[in-house]
Amino acid sequence: MRETAGTATGLRERKKERTREALVDAALELFLRKGYDATTIDEIVAAVEVSRRTFFRYFAGKEEVALARAIEFEGLFLEALTARPAQEAPLTALRRAGAEVFARVAEEEQEGAGQEFLRMRRMIEATPVLLAASLRNAMELERRMAREIARREGLESERDRRPALLVTLYHSVMRVAMDEWTEGGALDVARLARVIDEAWDDMGTLLTGRWTAGEIPRA
Template sequence: MQDTAGAATGLRERKKERTREALIDAAQELFLRKGYDATTIDEVVASVDVSRRTFFRYFAGKEEVALARAIEFEGLFLEALSIRPADEAPLTALRRAGRAVVSEIDHEPGNGSGHEFLRMRSLIEGTPVLLAASLRNAMELERRMTLELARREGLDPDRDRRPALLVTLYHSVMRVAMDEWTEAGILDGAHLMRTIDAAWDDMAALLDSGWTTSGMARPETDPGFE
């Protein structure tokens, strides 16, 4: 009896996951073809042959389904970061967590989540309501990354700003690399990782060059701030 019940539960969960994935795929295909504002929830559910009630079991609305792949990516990254070895330096942990997620996504059948994430990126950036929501999600991701780094290092993030500063640096480098990768149009994980590594090499050279440090004295030592 228990085995039968467990199998039934597993079947229901797989069916729910298939429905959720079908809704995401249908919504994003419509958004890319018709535009976000011109697409209705009724059109999304009709494409999957489910009801509006079913849609709202999975998503609060169009905004959430449009950002679903990006949210999945963020979740994978946080999970990968949380299991990095405790003795890794903070930046090493961040970079290796990111590499692990890119590798996992790149090896999915059909390059699913990674490809969809890239296809949606320009749409999100060109749609004000989605861009605003995406920026809110990015801020929350940075907050959670900061908390995780502080936990790993035994720091109080309210008293020690180093985890927050490092997370901000990490996201800045990643944003530049992602923009370059998107513009290049070579949609594979190996090229993305090469682009990210090159961006980090440039950041290291920049910090070592002295170009950024010459103006980093405290403002009160500069007469212009008086």
Template sequence: MNTGTGTTPPGLRERKKQRTRDALVRAALELFTERGYEQTTVDEIAEAVDVSQRTFFRYFAGKEDAALALQELAEAHFAAAVRARPPHEPPMEALRRAVLEGWDTISDAIEAVVPVALHLRMWRVIESTPVLLAARLRRSMETEEEIARVIAAREGLDADTDPRPRVAVAVFSGVIRVAERQWSTGTDHSVAAIRALTSEYLDHVGPALAGGWRTHP
């Protein structure tokens, strides 16, 4: 709607900015998965969207931010899902349900930016690119700390004096990383496959911690 002042209404302006950011993310991921992360330049990403390099840097500090933009989205989604779990659920059950049920809704959020198949291809690029993998793990540690404090608050604990929330989240996060790594090196790279593998690995947490693995004396 034209306000007659020659200015863009705030809502429309924000939607245009979001569309530009989403377009840059999609262009970046397409180039990273086709050419490789190191071989792709910021100029090439900006050119693919027909914007200037200066516009790119309005949205991202650099290539790393664009490469990990969907990880940030997914982790924020997971944190929100943990907060929304019923308070009676034990910590590990709340984490498990948040991640497994989250696949139903995070796919829609990702699809609003890029096809899920592209997101999953980029996942494998991150796993095979040392600088991105290191950055992803660093950011994941920040999310783990946030989740540990959410769990502590749910249980009425102080995360700074009681180690259990951080231990639980560390175990959970480690299992998720193992499942992701197995999925990324496998042959079935579908959403259904990563979800099934995640569920299977989480099912083994109890037996693995309980010990008694030996099948012979």
């Protein structure tokens, strides 16, 4: 039976996706084993048995492939935020979008994925070019999130600072929670959800002005 045009296109798209995923996996394995600076694009394409030309169809360079997983996560978050019900309060929409994406990650998590995440995060923080790129991506993500919150609320993000302030607050809590999660050692997503909820509880306390200097932190 002959393939229809739609079937052929679908097969090509799946092949492209498999090639891209193979390049990301090979690159991350090499970066973690040899280090980012010591890894070359030639080594990455050799591991997948494709050409440099094929690599550059998918990525602008090593920096982009190193941050591919983080960029994918950001895309999932923006999709989840855009899909939240219009009647949800902005902060509720942000928190539920984040929880939805983490739940999806937990479903797909493979054995050892948490340790790989931790190693990648430490590598990014220890590699100036990757840290700079990661911070640029984070700033752009915050701008896009603020525009989405403004759209949901019928505001103009260029004239109203509240969406930007809310998104900055959200990311501040998430960064602190992620730091605590990775430093804790047991990198399971269920624990991350608990840490995030506790961090929001603490932020709520701070925002109401109920700060007690002598409080004993939670175990």
